[in-house]
Structure formats: structure tokens, C-alpha cells
Amino acid sequence: MVFALLGLFVGSFLNVCIDRLPRRQSIINPPSHCPACNRKLGILDLVPIFSYLWLRGRCRYCRARIPIRLPIVEGVTGFLFAFLYWKSGLGIELGILLAYSSLLTVIFVIDLENQLILDKITYPAMLLALAFSFFRPELRSFSFFWPGLGVESSLIGGVFGLALMALPFILYRRGMGMGDVKLAALVGLMTGFPLVILAVLLAWISGGLVAGILLAFKIKGTKDPIPSGTFLAVSAMVTLLWGEAIWQWYL
Ligand SMILES: [Zn+2]
Structure with missing residues (x-):
């Protein structure tokens, strides 16, 4: 419950990052305001999810629509935080998971809305992932995989992620940009080797499936x-979360 609430407020902050980082704005200044009428928002306008509900999705002052993405990101972050606490309990592992899930949420939404992966998020996140790889929390059910993966595994994972994602880029010169290649390196640093292979494969398979469905229903064109x-x-x-289980099931 505490973590769900924490997640709601973190989600509200993630929305600020998602709105402002692609526009090169500071995430601290100015304080939250309505993008339509520029009025500064009060505390009652900033309660995660509930503000959206009791304002019926419109600005209190100018009635401009509030994007539905705001309560969605807040809700999802709240759910994720509660779920991660339930799954891993208190400890270093939870702290790392909360940081990673927040980061990945921001990267996910910014890429979805702007087709953009920002270096100013990827690079600092790489340093963070490398720093986290030094921690070796009690391994519990985990064996040689994440967490407690160690620096070597993290670095090899990073190089592997970079190489795997760069391959189609070099071969076909299409589909992906350098932002995706750098992101794959970051994912490798997070998951380590060999789990990075699973992460990239899952992304390719799910991406291919969704692209196929969108094409089949003519929601999107091939271009x-x-x-x-x-x-x-x-x-x-x-x-x-489930990489090791999937890996072992596959073997
Ligand atoms: Zn307004």
C-alpha cells in the first residue's frame, strides 16, 4: 500500500520528465502549470489520478483537456511499485528494481510519443546500471544471473546488447536508429550476460508481432x-523479473 502510494507520486514526477525532457526544459523549474493557459497548478490539481477524475480530465481554469497519459502513467507506476515490493521484498534488489522501472517507464513513453530515445537519459542510466552491478544482494533463488551479476557480466551484457542491436542496423540500414542501439547497450548493462540475449529477442519477437497485427488491421502502413x-x-x-525462469525453461 505504501509502495503503491509512493508509486503514484513518483509516476506524477515521471510525467513531468516525459513532458519536459524531450523539449529541453528543466524538470524542476517552472513548477507544474497547465500547458494551455499557463496557470500554476495548485496542490488539488496535482493529486495523482484523483485530480484527473474529479476534474473530469479538464483543466480547472481553461477547461483544456488533460492528456489521459498522465493518470495512466501514475496508475501504472503505482501498480508497478506495489508489485515489485510484493515480488522482491525490502532490500537493495527492490531499490534497484524501482529505479530501473521508473527509468524504463520514461524511456517507453517518450519513445512511444516522440519516436525518440534521449542520450541525456541513456548515458546517465548506463553509469547507474554499472554502479548497481557492484552490489551483490543475497541471491535467493537467483544463481549466476541478475541481480548480483557482477561487473564483468554487466559489461559483457552491455557489449552484447550493443552488438545485437547494431547488427540489423549495419546489415539493412533500416528499422532502428542509434538511440535503439545505445538503449540495447543500457539494457545489457542492467540484465548482464546472457540474459541480454533474451531481452533483445523478446523485443524483436514482440515488436514483430505488434507490427504484423497493426499491418494486418491496416492501422499502420509498412512505412x-x-x-x-x-x-x-x-x-x-x-x-x-522473469528472465532466469524463462531462460531455464528454455534450456
Ligand atoms: Zn488550463
């Missing part, structure tokens, strides 16, 4: 870009 960073962000989270 429309599919933001692969979104799939990579989701598959990274899945791999962090």
Missing part, C-alpha cells in the same frame, strides 16, 4: 516507424 525502444523497455523489465 510507418515502429518505435522499437518501447518494446526493448518492456522486454528489459520482463527479463529483469
Whole structure:
């Protein structure tokens, strides 16, 4: 419950990052305001999810529509935080998972909305992932996989992620940009080797499936870009949580 609430408020902050980082704005200044009428928002306008509900999705002052993405990100982050606490209990592992899930949520939404993966998120996140790899929490059911993966595994994972994602880029010169390649390196640093292979494969398979469905229903054409960073962000989270189980099931 505490973590669900914490997640709601973190989600509210993630929305600010998602709105402002692609526009090169500061995430601290100015304080939250309505993008339509520029009025500063009060505390009652900023309660996660509930503000959206009792304002019926419109700005209190100018009635401009509030994007539905705001309460969705808040709700999802709240759910994720509660779920991660339920899954891993208190400890270093939980702290790492909360940080990673927040990061991946921001990367996911920004890529979905702008087809953009920002270096100013990817690079600091790489340093963070490398720093986290030094921690060796009690391994519990985990064996040689994440967490407690160690620096070597993390670094090899990073190089593997980079190489795997760069391959189609070099071979076909299409589908992906350098942002995706750097993101794959980040995912490798997070999951380590060999789980990075699983993360990239899951992203390719799910991306291919969704692209196929969108094509089949003519929602998108063959020329429309599919933001692969979104799939990579989701598959990274899945791999962090269930990667070892999936890997062992496959072997
Ligand atoms: Zn307004």
C-alpha cells in the first residue's frame, strides 16, 4: 500500500520528465502549470489520478483537456511499485528494481510519443546500471544471473546488447536508429550476460508481432516507424523479473 502510494507520486514526477525532457526544459523549474493557459497548478490539481477524475480530465481554469497519459502513467507506476515490493521484498534488489522501472517507464513513453530515445537519459542510466552491478544482494533463488551479476557480466551484457542491436542496423540500414542501439547497450548493462540475449529477442519477437497485427488491421502502413525502444523497455523489465525462469525453461 505504501509502495503503491509512493508509486503514484513518483509516476506524477515521471510525467513531468516525459513532458519536459524531450523539449529541453528543466524538470524542476517552472513548477507544474497547465500547458494551455499557463496557470500554476495548485496542490488539488496535482493529486495523482484523483485530480484527473474529479476534474473530469479538464483543466480547472481553461477547461483544456488533460492528456489521459498522465493518470495512466501514475496508475501504472503505482501498480508497478506495489508489485515489485510484493515480488522482491525490502532490500537493495527492490531499490534497484524501482529505479530501473521508473527509468524504463520514461524511456517507453517518450519513445512511444516522440519516436525518440534521449542520450541525456541513456548515458546517465548506463553509469547507474554499472554502479548497481557492484552490489551483490543475497541471491535467493537467483544463481549466476541478475541481480548480483557482477561487473564483468554487466559489461559483457552491455557489449552484447550493443552488438545485437547494431547488427540489423549495419546489415539493412533500416528499422532502428542509434538511440535503439545505445538503449540495447543500457539494457545489457542492467540484465548482464546472457540474459541480454533474451531481452533483445523478446523485443524483436514482440515488436514483430505488434507490427504484423497493426499491418494486418491496416492501422499502420509498412512505412510507418515502429518505435522499437518501447518494446526493448518492456522486454528489459520482463527479463529483469522473469528472465532466469524463462531462460531455464528454455534450456
Ligand atoms: Zn488550463
